[in-house]
Amino acid sequence: MFQRFHRHSIVIARTSKAVHYGHSHHGLSTPIFMKALSTHSQSGGYKNPRSEKFSMTKIVGTIGPVSESPDMTQKLVDEGLRIMRINFSHAEHSEALQRIHNLRACRGVHSESQNTFNLRAVLLDTKGPEIRTGKMKNGKKVLLETGKEIILTNNKEFQDQGTAERIYITYPHLVNTVKSGDTVLLSDGLIRLNAIHVDKAKNEIRCVIKNTEELGNTKGVNLPGLKVDLPALSEKDKVDLMFGVQHDVDFIAASFIRKPSDVIEIREFVQSQMSKHWPADHPAPKIISKIENLEGIQNFDQILEVSNGIMVARGDLGVEVPLQKVLTYQKSMVEKCNAIGKPVIVATQMLESMIQNPRPTRAEVSDVGNAVLDGADAVMLSGECANGKYPVESVRTMMTVIKEADELLETHYHEYEWTPAENDVESVASSVVKTAHEMKAKLMIVLTDTGRTAQMIAKYRPTVPVMCFTPSCKIGRQLQIHRGLYPVVPANQASRPTAAEAIKEAKRMGWLVSKDRVVLLSSDSLSDDLGRQVVMRVAEVA
Template identity: 70%
Template sequence: MSDRARRAVVPRFIKLMLPTTQCRGDAMRLTLASAKRYTSMNLAPQRLGDSCVIFSKRVLRLGKLLNRHSSCSVCSGCVCSSCKVEKNVRLVSSDMKVTRRRLVFCSPSPCLGNAMAQNDPELSLRDNAGGVARFYRADYNSVSSRLTASGPVSSSMTWQKQLYPTTPYLKHQLCWSEPKHQRQAAPHVSNGSHRHKSRTLLVDRPSSSPAPPPLYPPVMLRRLALRSVQTTLRNARGLASASELWKNPRSSKFSMTKIVGTIGPVSEQLDMLQKLTNEGLRIMRINFSHAEYDEALLRVNNLRACRGVHAEGQAKFNLRAVLHDTKGPEIRTGKMLDGKKIRLEKGKSVVLTTDPAFEVQGTADKFYVTYQQLAETVKVGDTVLLSDGLIRLTCTAVGKGEITCEVENTEEIGNRKGVNLPGLIVELPALSEKDKRDLDWGVEHDIDFIAASFIRKASDVHEIRAFVAECIKKHWAHEPKYIAPKIISKVENLEGVQNFEEILEASDGIMCARGDLGVEVPAQKVLTYQKMMVDRCNAVGKPVIVATQMLESMQNNPRPTRAEVSDVGNAVLDGADCVMLSGESAQGKYPIESVATMNTVIKEADELLLHPTYRAKFQFDPPTSDVESAVSSAVKTANEMNAQLMIVLTATGYTARKVAKYKPTVPVMCFTTNLKVGRQLQIHRGLYPVVPDYLERRPTTAEAIAHAKKMGWLSSGDRVVVISGDKLSDDLGREIVMGVADVQ
């Protein structure tokens, strides 16, 4: 044994190996028996295919090694008969008995290195510092053996170094041994009543390199050694996904969580909207608190004029959706005298009145408020907030049609500023007259979603839905099957939080509007309410949007703060279907950079969501119908079989929405013939609607798979789960058909 030989602790079971060269696009392999190959004397290649995990592009799935393939003995890569090389290898066991085996290597590959170039008669396996054989600690085996060899082997693999900082679940340790005359006995690890020797792999260390200290204390190593093989295999997916090694073929283009972007003066032009959609914008929000009808029409037309493959359909069809955000019922101040700002001084008193005589004559002593029930609602000691919470008042007296308040902080206030009554129940209509005019315009122009502001109870949602139905009869009477816009309730006050369950049941989705909510409730409570809303929406399968100040600093800066990046990422990890940009894309200096940055953060967080630790947090309500039972089974099948894609054939979008409820780990391509259905599916996480421009009917399974393959979502050898849903009749209900296909 050479003095250059060094040893590393090798745990049982798992070796994650990615060859730098791929054999004609064949799947990479992660064999369960790989440790046996290196650490026991029974190294016959034909014994290595008993049980394995196939690393195919993005996913790991259980299976058998294909008969026409072999596995590289160094990197475990799949090699076919046309590019494999067999070499004689000298193996040394723990009792120093030397045996020779003929093993298979992939070529061309660093696995052979200089030895292959020199055509050495014997090739030895060794682990350099960059390593061709790095193992991950899972358990110890009773087998104790050593492997050494001679002959230089070069390796340029650096992926192990990338994996280490991001692998909290599978730990590894690489220890250098001392020279032969300084070596100590191999450590022992206690495991119940048995004592197992740790196995060692002899490796070389350059003479100039100092011996690094152990990465983990012995106690930690013992704990890691007791991990079960099942836990290791389950966590292998998360380990790979957390690194840059396990690349999703769609990740460079698409993200599972969707982006809603507010379009304003800086982003409403066609060329700008085209760039935003290319960067990942899927839903355009128009804020009717500020937008005029001509501006809104320009934005809608420009969005629908954008071209390119929009991830969901061909160039002929644009499936980006439009979200109509209402101004909502608000309480505001009147105008100040001469239209100038007034200054409220701390400690002084000010009167808030509902007398119309002061509507345009406000002063620092008295000004108008639009809420006619102000005196009946506010009591002595209650808090009144002005100008989005910048000014705090405390009620000291209540009179007829007016209240007297003490100013808590000095600040200026202008015309038509917002008034908040935190914690108080106010009697406001669900729709103001302006909202009704705006909604009538929106329905006429075929909007997809309505973001209803300041929803306080379920009856508000019912009132809006009834008004929208009237608008549909007015503008779309010639379309008997016209699809109504979905109502997304904005919860932005304490009363809405208290009545959240009934609001959720009455709505098609929820928007957590953290801006106004943060004015109504203490700032620390916004976190609690956001988590609650997202969890409840996930449980019942309704989409949820997290909004307000996601990347606020990017209105003026080209890069976000670290806290903003974490905010976006945590919203995705919570299970949000969409995250929203407001001023960043509407009036900021960097709208394109804002969307691109958000898309990048989303894709990183989407990868983390594949880990079992994060997925385990999702709690779904039990299936309430046979359809949900069938769909949940289909999603489970896709997850467990590690399908590359799910395909849903749907006419109304009902089946696709049920699929989205159970958070599939793979993208879901939804084929439909209705553009409105396709656009409304945009709001759901992981759903990618497709309306084939060459068909006037719903495609067959074979046509759908061919279309997905043409778009680059599938390739030969991939596995796909296909679901089709049809409504048979009112009596018979729906028929759900699921199938699993391998792409040819």
């Protein structure tokens, strides 16, 4: 079936060094980028027999009322949706369960038959701890006018009696957090107040209204730049996480993460629920920390260390920090995630205009493309496919833009700098990526039980798809978040496929044709004394 013309058995050595490809400092140098612009249209880039169904950078899509039907979910999967996001700020458990069932009933692009394990992942996005206004008197909106004063209070007497002169705020530590001169934002940033007097005895803050706007019931409140004393998990979050664990979601997007202890608390709660539903060796959901406030930015390095991945949640972040800083923070977070090989999702308003329009703005196209070029593992759609008019077109458009940016990276791939490998697996992973590039391989194949080797390969930003054969559907789904990885669960889950069987399957699926080169990586047990060896093979398809 295939003819092996090179075979390298690589026994791990701790003194090995690895070359870091892709984003060393995570930005194309100006000469290379300009060369890319001048030659891109002629080069064509990497082409794969199934390229119309695959992109190196992944798409996360929010499923909502307009996209939750089985037929619509299948269409989104066909267009390239890899991870379904369910927003638990809005979704009821019954709705979420139906959406999960619909996704798992879809046909996957790795299989043309009906397959309940199609390796599309589910991401549970928590509502998170939040601060809100109370309700307005009689439930009607009130008009807040520039220059007038308003009282913010914790007195529950006003919980549903809000007026233009006084409104209730749910945050119990309000008067201990806000000082005279601080800014308070209402209605997710639409209304700005300046605090002018704090009365701790009355539990009130007197503010000046800085812009005229209507205020409705239970609107979001932001305290930009202030350290807020909120729990990592609300009671609603705990109930939602119990639901998520029971139904085997793959990722938890933890909202409003401010410090590493928040992540640890959430993980401990999730682990406490795992034993109630799953055997000890069943993988728990991965924790994706959403960075959406200044405190999260300030503690980012420590948060990243304890997280499985990061979501750059630009919506609330753009309310909490000056808008122009969002660009700086986004690039910095993506760079740091790339540097240690943890996945990063760039989210919010990527194709926002497509909620109403069949085509995006030019600026939105550039936004998506630049996120890919910066090194995002995935980009996310929110309202565009949850409640917009054009959910299928939104995913299709995003796929088109992603593939263009992917091709730009693939065509003009080059070494950035040598960096020491952090561990044995990284030494081998970087060597495999380098070999695949130099041999002009069409595909990389990884045989993995835990997914760790595949994740390390993704860190070194391969230029061709990485087909990951794993016996675990859960591990396969969790690999979906990494750039370039294409997980496959063999039909016979009881045993790992041989190299020949893996290449045969890749050929059957259309990823390989005769004369293509493929790089294959697997680990094999030697003995109790020697442990395992990692074996790299370079083969040509017959």
